[in-house]
Amino acid sequence: MHDFSQAMALAVSMIATLDDGLMQIVGLSLRVSLTAVAAATLIGLPLGAAVAALIFPGRRAVAIVLNTLMGLPPVVVGLVVYLLLSRSGPFGVLGLLFTPTAMIVAQTVMIVPIVASLSRQTVEDLLVEYDDLLRVTGAGPFRRLATLLSEARWSLVTTVLAGFGRASAEVGAVMIVGGNIEHVTRVMTTAIALETSKGDLPMALALGLVLMTLSLAVNLAASLLKETGERA
Amino acid sequence: MLRRSFVLGVAAAALTGLIQTAVPSAASAADRFITVASTTSTEDSGLFGSILPKFTAKTGIEVRVVAKGTGQAIDLAKRGDADVLFVHHKPSEEKFVAEGFSTLRKPVMYNDFVIVGPATDPAGIRGGKDVAAALSKIATAKAPFVSRGDDSGTHKAELALWKTASLDPAKAEPKESWYRSIGQGMGPTLNTAAAMNGYTLTDRGTWLNFKNRGPLTVLVESDKRLFNQYGAMLVNPAKFAHIKAADGQAFVDWLVSAEGQKAIADYTINGEQLFFPNANEPGA
Numbered sequence: 001m002h003d004f005s006q007a008m009a010l011a012v013s014m015i016a017t018l019d020d021g022l023m024q025i026v027g028l029s030l031r032v033s034l035t036a037v038a039a040a041t042l043i044g045l046p047l048g049a050a051v052a053a054l055i056f057p058g059r060r061a062v063a064i065v066l067n068t069l070m071g072l073p074p075v076v077v078g079l080v081v082y083l084l085l086s087r088s089g090p091f092g093v094l095g096l097l098f099t100p101t102a103m104i105v106a107q108t109v110m111i112v113p114i115v116a117s118l119s120r121q122t123v124e125d126l127l128v129e130y131d132d133l134l135r136v137t138g139a140g141p142f143r144r145l146a147t148l149l150s151e152a153r154w155s156l157v158t159t160v161l162a163g164f165g166r167a168s169a170e171v172g173a174v175m176i177v178g179g180n181i182e183h184v185t186r187v188m189t190t191a192i193a194l195e196t197s198k199g200d201l202p203m204a205l206a207l208g209l210v211l212m213t214l215s216l217a218v219n220l221a222a223s224l225l226k227e228t229g230e231r232a
Numbered sequence: 233m234l235r236r237s238f239v240l241g242v243a244a245a246a247l248t249g250l251i252q253t254a255v256p257s258a259a260s261a262a263d264r265f266i267t268v269a270s271t272t273s274t275e276d277s278g279l280f281g282s283i284l285p286k287f288t289a290k291t292g293i294e295v296r297v298v299a300k301g302t303g304q305a306i307d308l309a310k311r312g313d314a315d316v317l318f319v320h321h322k323p324s325e326e327k328f329v330a331e332g333f334s335t336l337r338k339p340v341m342y343n344d345f346v347i348v349g350p351a352t353d354p355a356g357i358r359g360g361k362d363v364a365a366a367l368s369k370i371a372t373a374k375a376p377f378v379s380r381g382d383d384s385g386t387h388k389a390e391l392a393l394w395k396t397a398s399l400d401p402a403k404a405e406p407k408e409s410w411y412r413s414i415g416q417g418m419g420p421t422l423n424t425a426a427a428m429n430g431y432t433l434t435d436r437g438t439w440l441n442f443k444n445r446g447p448l449t450v451l452v453e454s455d456k457r458l459f460n461q462y463g464a465m466l467v468n469p470a471k472f473a474h475i476k477a478a479d480g481q482a483f484v485d486w487l488v489s490a491e492g493q494k495a496i497a498d499y500t501i502n503g504e505q506l507f508f509p510n511a512n513e514p515g516a
Contacts, residue, residue, distance in 0.1 A: 087312035087472060095474065097313055098267060098298060179298035197419025198276055199426075199444030 007205035014210060022207075026214060029187040032100055032174070033167040036107035040163050043108075044115025045156065049145045051116070052123035063120060069113035074106075078173030081106040085177065098179040103187070106173040111163035118159040123148050126155075157226045161219060168215060188214070265294035266479045269306075269314035271385060272417045273343070274462075275299035277437025277506055283495040287486050293479045301384030301417065309333065312472035315480035318464040318487075321385040325463045334465040339516035340487050341496050341507045342461045345389060346439060347452040348422070349375075349431035357431075363455040364397040371399055374410040376430035380421050381413030389460060390433045396457060422448070435460060437506040461516055462507075464488075487511070 014022050051063050083089050085097045085105070096102045126148055134144050149156070171189035178185035180194060188211040195204035274280055275297055284295045300308065302319040309317040310333055317334065319325060325337050347357065347366055355373035357366040370377055379402065380387035394400055401411040414424055418438045425432040426446030434442075439450070464484045469477040486492040493509035500506065510516045 087474060089311075092312070098296065179296075181296045181298060184296055194276075196423070197272070197417050199419055199422060199442040201444050 003202055003205065006202040007209060010202055010206035011209035011213075014206060015213065022210065024183065025186055025188055025191050026210070028100060028185070029168060029189075029211070030214070032103045032187060033107060033164060036104045036111060036167045037160060037164045039104070039108045040111040040115045040167075041160055044112045044163070045119050045149055045159075046145060047112070048116040048119030048121075049123045049149050052120045053127055053144055053148055054141055063117075066113050066117045066120065070117050072110055072113065074110060074170040074172035075176070077106050077110045078176035081109065081173065081177050097177065098181060098185060100178070100185060102177040103174045103185060106177045107167040107170070110170065110173060111167050114166055115159055115163045118162060119149075119152075119156055122152050122155050122159065126152050154226050154230050157222055161222050164218060165215065168211070168218075263294060264292055264479060265296050266315040266476050266483060267296045267298060267313070268316045268318055268483070269298050269300065269308045270318040271302050271305060271320060272299045272419070273320070273386070273435045273438050274318065276417075276419060277435070277441050278501065279437065279496070279499050279507055282499040283492070286495050287483060287492070290491075291479075291482055291486070293482060295483060301380070301382045301387070303383030303385075303388075309467050312467065312475065314467060315476045316464060316466055316483055318462065319385060320460050320462045321388050322461055322463060324385075324388070325465065329465065332468060333471060334468050337463045337465045338484055338488050338511065339513065340462045340464050340511055341493075341509045342459050342516070343507045344436050344453065345386070345433050345458040345460055346436050346450045347431060347433055348425065348439060348448045349451045350429040350447040351449045352429070352447070353451060355431070358451045360452050361455055363393055363452055363457055366452045367394060367397040367399060370431055371397075371401060371408075371410075374408075376410050376412060376425075376428050377401070378421055378425040378428065378430045378432040379411065379413040380418065381415045382417065384417070385460070386418060386433060386435060393433065393457065437501075440501045440504060440506065461510075 048066075051059060051066065081102065082097065084091050085094070085102050086092055087095075087097070096105070130148065130151065134147065139147060169189065171193050174185070174187055175190050175193065178187070178190065180186050180190040186194075188207060192204050192207045192211070195201075195207060270280070276299070280295075280297055284297070288294055298305070298308065298314065302321045302324065305314075305317060305319050306324055306328055308314055309328070317325075317328065318340070328334055329337050347363065349355070349357070355366075355370045355375040357369050360366045379390060381402075391402060394402070401408045402413060404411070412424075412428070412430065414421060416424070418434055419442065421432055422434060422438070422442050423444055424430070426444060426448050429447060431451075436453075464487050466477060466480045466484055467475050469475040487496075488511035493511055496507050496509045497505065
């Protein structure tokens with residue numbers, strides 16, 4: 001139990017003193033994961049809605065593939081993005097390996113299937129209610145998707161949060177494509193892995209608690225947003 | 233109206249995020265930096281944290297270290313993803329040069345390995361100075377031994393040491409259940425050894441900086457065969473046009489300069505020197 005109380009005390013003191021090194025790591029974690037979530041939302045929501053509400057050949061197959069990709073192992077995503085961005089890879093000239101941008105790319109690839117799959121389900125459920133109406137008003141496909149997504153917007157907050165949860169918690173992909181470089185690509189999860197490998201378990205655990213606190217803050221903000229929006 | 237503003241809102245938020253991301257990375261790309269592929273031992277022991285600021289203060293070149301096992305670090309450099317390679321396995325380094333990935337390897341320093349194990353020492357190796365004899369005793373006692381198993385410099389050194397004892401537990405058939413290859417870095421290997429009361433081979437630097445020792449203590453040290461040589465080299469700019477040759481070479485040159493060598497010698501933990509500069513030793 002000593003380890004846990006020590007970790008708790010460390011976590012509280014780090015948050016209370018706004019430790020400089022920690023703030024930098026927290027800032028980068030948020031920047032990387034929130035940007036990845038934003039990009040995945042832009043891609044995933046329309047994609048999910050399209051699979052749910054438009055008729056096209058192979059629609060079922062796409063839905064199943066998206067569901068499967070929700071289970072993409074982060075290490076595999078990291079490896080693939082690494083090979084693509086490596087100087088010897090097809091996108092090597094961009095020089096993106098070991099930068100925050102590479103980490104955003106990897107996390108986006110990882111969470112697009114989550115956002116797309118979950119939003120497909122939400123929109124599909126909603127369609128039962130709205131199908132007739134949309135047909136009567138003669139809405140085109142673009143209009144159709146926009147209407148459904150807009151009507152489902154508050155349910156989709158949870159979908160986006162699921163994506164954020166996966167992005168902010170994973171370590172395998174960002175470790176490979178970011179390289180855990182101090183002050184450049186070190187985020188919460190890779191810092192936790194580093195402290196664990198130094199055998200500083202209380203510090204690792206304390207960082208874990210800070211990460212959970214951060215997640216709590218993001219979820220709280222989303223929940224408030226959702227509540228206010230639903231009431232309006 | 234609400235619909236449109238929602239869609240626009242999402243788009244705007246996403247774009248702002250993307251722009252914010254793009255701007256700082258563009259700004260930092262303008263800074264002078266080199267990428268060094270190195271090993272967990274130099275990073276985890278705190279050596280880089282001590283010497284790199286001195287180099288950066290003198291030259292204005294930031295050093296970004298990607299710390300991996302030696303095998304992985306070499307692979308990374310071979311893909312052109314690092315400007316400088318700084319590792320510890322001389323045969324692999326010489327092969328790297330022979331294959332044209334670098335034109336010159338420079339010896340920089342050495343440290344040493346130690347065998348750590350539980351204080352209860354079931355194999356009875358404590359205080360021995362002969363590493364081959366100690367390994368034989370561990371094998372005879374069938375005491376748990378945790379191997380890195382990750383193609384790192386330490387892993388390669390461990391395999392070579394078993395050979396000096398005329399043993400090869402990694403390839404033994406049937407499998408030796410006391411020999412546990414875990415495929416992880418030095419820190420996780422020490423965590424595992426501590427948790428299973430096992431023996432393992434570690435570099436002294438990582439050990440001194442390691443906090444979760446549990447029952448582990450140093451049992452065998454100071455055998456000449458436990459010395460561990462580090463070499464640094466610029467990745468060949470003729471292979472990869474983007475290699476920062478001038479700045480990378482400046483770093484390698486600094487490491488072997490009197491100033492760099494002194495910075496390495498000056499790094500201590502609890503008064504104990506970890507790395508011994510030997511850039512001028514012939515054949516190192």
